[in-house]
Structure formats: structure tokens, C-alpha cells
Amino acid sequence: MKVAVDAMGGDFAPRAIVEGAVQASQEHKIEVLLVGDEKVVKREFERLNKSKAKITFINASEAIGMGEGILSFRKKQRSSIRIGTQLVKEGDADAFVSNGNTGAIVYISKKILGALKGVEKPALSLLVPTLEGLTLLIDVGANVNCRPSHLVQFSVMGHIFMENVMGLKNPKIGLMSIGEEDSKGNELTREVFEKLQASTLNFIGNVEGKDTYTGKADIIVSDGFTGNVALKVSEGVVETIFYMARNEIMKNIFAKVGLFLMKRNLRKLYKKVDYTEYGGAQLLGINGVCIIGHGRSNPTAVKNAIGLAKDFVVNKVQEKIQNEIANLSHILGEVEA
């Protein structure tokens, strides 16, 4: 198996990426195609213990920065993201992993790879930590304007991902809404509610924003606008609370001593609530495996993201999504199988 990895994407690229890629090749026994500025990438590679690692270098003369927008996505024809995606398109790689600009990866892979047969809209999904374990949020930003059938397809794709990659049988699917009663929601969610109830999925009904981190549902489905707002609000709350807590504690010497005493435990907590620890997001429904690691990934996180890509391929997630979407036609009516 060959996994193409964007050596230029992420806050600690290329060093952390090259290191994670070598570890992944050794541990998962796969070939990694490192895509990026060959000279720089090779220099990082030379530093490492490379025993039994299978690494191939693919040159890409351009890189898309984290802050860049759609103009660069289009213009930079030799970017590592574009070339990595192209490798998948042409069958030269089985999957692509990048820790770079999420918008760029979504845009370019939609353009080059397109959607799986029958999938109307590929979606961005993300695992977040909860009181019970991990919950998949889908869509967290790929599709801001959605029709009901899109959300039903997101549910199916989330279901297949959780069963086949995360090993969770019959995952509970909740629909993000504004009240638990069946009738609560907006025009979009009410229609989705009916369709999900008519499906064979393990649909548990509406969930509220407050349930996002309790583990009540294993998958929470929403349109990409709502999902993105929910995710970003969460990040904001965590940052604000940690900031306020620090400020409050620094005012008092006893509290400062207290903070010192619990430092180790708080660090563990921070690791738990920091969703960047969980290897990042998956673009589901694209005609090619595409994993988006978090920008802040260290070598271990990079290795894990590459491992995730391998699991996608081994478990034939793409094929299963396509088959299940085809089976949906009786619920959706409007989708061609």
C-alpha cells in the first residue's frame, strides 16, 4: 500500500511530517510518498533512523500556507496538496494525508477527485472527545447550504466510518437540533428527522447543542454551517475559560499554589479536551481516501493520521459508502443509485 503525505502542510512541517511518515512506514509496513520541496524534505529525512522505512520523494515546488484563500488554491498548480491529490487520482497512491490548509484540501480534492458515485456532497467529519469517548461531528464546514438528502447521506457516511474505522457497531446517530422533542427544529432538520426515522440507521432523534460532549450520540449530524459554528464556539469557550481561570487564579497566592499542585492533572485534562489530539478530520464521500490531520500535529499525530488512512483503505470504506448510498434511494427518492 502507498500513502501520499503532504510534507509541507502543518505548523511543524516539514520536520514533524517527515518524522511521522518514517514512523508510519516502519510501524504500519506501508510505502509513504513524501510530497514537497525535495531538497528540504530529504534534508529532514537524512537526520532520522530510517531502518526498514519505505519512503519515496515526490517533488512539489509550491506550498499553500495555512492562511491562504481560494485564489492560491486555484493558482498554485504545483502545490504539495494538488500533487498529492493527483497521485490518488492517477492510482499512484491509495490515500492522501495532509496537515495543511483544510479549505485547500477540501477544495482541491473536490475538484480533482470528485464525489463517490451517488454521493451528492462530500462532507468534513471530525472526532471530538466526550465524557464517554469520541463522537463524530459531520458536517463541520464543507457544505454551508444543505438539502435534507445531504444530511441523510452524511449520516450514512458517518455510520460507515464509525463501524469500519473506529470499530463501533451500530453507532447511535443524533440530529443536531434545538430541542429533543421530535417536532423541534427548522425546516431542514424536520425533514431529515423523518427520513432518518425511515432508515435502518440507529437514529436516536434530535440532540441539543448541550449534548455534543456528553457522548449521548456517537455521530451528530448537521449542515456544515451549524456544525462549523458549534465546533468553533466550543473552541472559543475552552480558550476563554482557561484564560479567565488563569487570570482569576493569578490574583491570589493560595490559588497560585493550588494551580501548581494540580498542574499535572490539568495538563491531562487539557490533552483530553484538545481535539487536535485525535488525528483530525476525514473528508467522507470523496472518490479517494483523504485524511486531514490537524495543523498542530506532532510526529505521533502524523503517524496516527497515516495509520487512519491505511484503515480506510484496508476496510474498503469508500466501497461501503458507495454501496450504502445506493441502497438509500428508497428513502431519499431523489438520489440516483
Add this chain to the structure above:
Amino acid sequence: MKVAVDAMGGDFAPRAIVEGAVQASQEHKIEVLLVGDEKVVKREFERLNKSKAKITFINASEAIGMGEGILSFRKKQRSSIRIGTQLVKEGDADAFVSNGNTGAIVYISKKILGALKGVEKPALSLLVPTLEGLTLLIDVGANVNCRPSHLVQFSVMGHIFMENVMGLKNPKIGLMSIGEEDSKGNELTREVFEKLQASTLNFIGNVEGKDTYTGKADIIVSDGFTGNVALKVSEGVVETIFYMARNEIMKNIFAKVGLFLMKRNLRKLYKKVDYTEYGGAQLLGINGVCIIGHGRSNPTAVKNAIGLAKDFVVNKVQEKIQNEIANLSHILGEVEA
């Protein structure tokens, strides 16, 4: 001035409500009409120091519980919420304050009082604590399906509330979206963006979910579905983090001692992030002043909510909203002045 107060609504009703109402009457020099089961309410009243308080008792034989739904809102024709709202409708009270079931208050006041002239959709607004002070979220759940003109009207109503009740001149208005660039958002927010830019309001553009608690905007406008999800996600994150932190800390004796040492400071922090401290929500755009205090309100919070109602009346917020909405017709095109 006469303010009708729902004596039966809230977790600590009627005791906390009656106590807060007496304090409000004494402090703000207003007459309070206590609406509820007269026998019970009078019994609470007898316990208190009532010097100079002007209290009138209005009997209501029914009460709507916090967990009840739309069937009760319709059926209970003698509920304290319905009778309190009726007092405003008939001019027997200048405002109505309740700490009861939010859904019931929104439903009943829409039915009985209706919207102010020119207002298409009354909206539920809520002040939340931020790093800089307080930010108004509008709408947090009254309208789940919105057109662009609705959000522009929410902006105007929020502006008038912040200027006239909170004393903040020319408040900064942000539009909840999924990216800061002008072009980011869904169909709804893109149209709203253009209309707000064409207005005379202090519009600062899109804000992201992560900006909700930074104080970047004084007012954050969204449809009621998005606003409700954002609010409930925030509550969920706060609860989950405090729960996880407690669990993590209880595992270690040093951390436990640490927690003890910072207890006072953490309590202050909790008070700061607990938005229930800020007197609750306002129903803006209703043809009558209607303040919704938080269910968990203690007597001080009840007194403050009644004070807020007085400020609404004194500052002629309703009249100003009506005038400003009329002035909007050139932006909206579709609203009759």
C-alpha cells in the same frame, strides 16, 4: 409604574420571586403586581419586611411547569404567564417579568401581545459574559427559519437595547458565520451581510463561533436555530469541562489540595461564566415589555430583572424599536414602514 411579575415561575418560586418583587418595589419605587396562586403568594409575602413596598395580588389558579410543552401553553387559560401577559395587553401593567418556562412566555406573548408595528419576527436575546464585558446574542431560539430581513431587524433591535438599556453607544454588531472574510457564510448570512453593510449600524462583519466570548462584537446576530445551538453548545462545554476537571483532580491528593486552595477564585470564575447571573433574556420586538429571567434566579436576580423591565419602560425601548424599524424600509425594501 406597574410591573406584573409571574410569582409561580422559576426553580425557587414563589419564595424567591415574592422576595425579589418586594425588594424591587422598595428599591425602584414601583408597584409590583404579583400574579399567582393568591393564598400561597400571600403566605410568602407575610414573612417579609414590607415597609414602603407597593404590592398588589392578582390571582392565577394555574401555573405552567418548566418541562411543559405547547399543549399546556394553549390549554392553561388561567396560568400566571397568560394572566400576567394579559395585564400588559390591557394596559393594567407596563411590563411583565417571568422566570418561568421560556417557550411558554415566547408563545403566549406572541399570541396575546403580537409584534410591534413593522417588526416581522420578535426575537429572543440574551446577554452572555465575555473577556471584555457582556455581548448580546440575538436570536437564541424564537425563530428557527429566518429570512434576511429578519436578521437585519434583529440587529436593529439589539442595537436599540444595547444603547438604551445597557448604555453602550454605537455597539459593534457581528454576524455569526463560518469565516471572517466577507464572502464566507451560507445563503442567508451572505444576503444579511450586504444589507447590514448598507445600513447605518456599526456593522463589523462576520464573526466566527470562536469569537462569541472574546467581546469582539457587542451584539452577535444569527437565526434562532444557529443561535440556540451556539448557546447550548457553550453550556455543554462548560459543564463537561468542569465535570472532567473535577474527575481528573479527585484522582490525586496534591491536586485535591490545590483545588481547595483555589476554591474561592474558581467560584468567582464560575459566577462570571454562568450567564444566569445576568438577569436572563429579553423578548425584543413584542408589543409590550417582556423580560424572561433565568429559572434559577435568586431574589436579587428577580429584583434585577424587574429593574431591567423598568429601564425598558423609562427609556421607551419599544417606541424606539418601532421608529428605527420604520426607518429601515429603504434597506429592506420588503417591510412596510
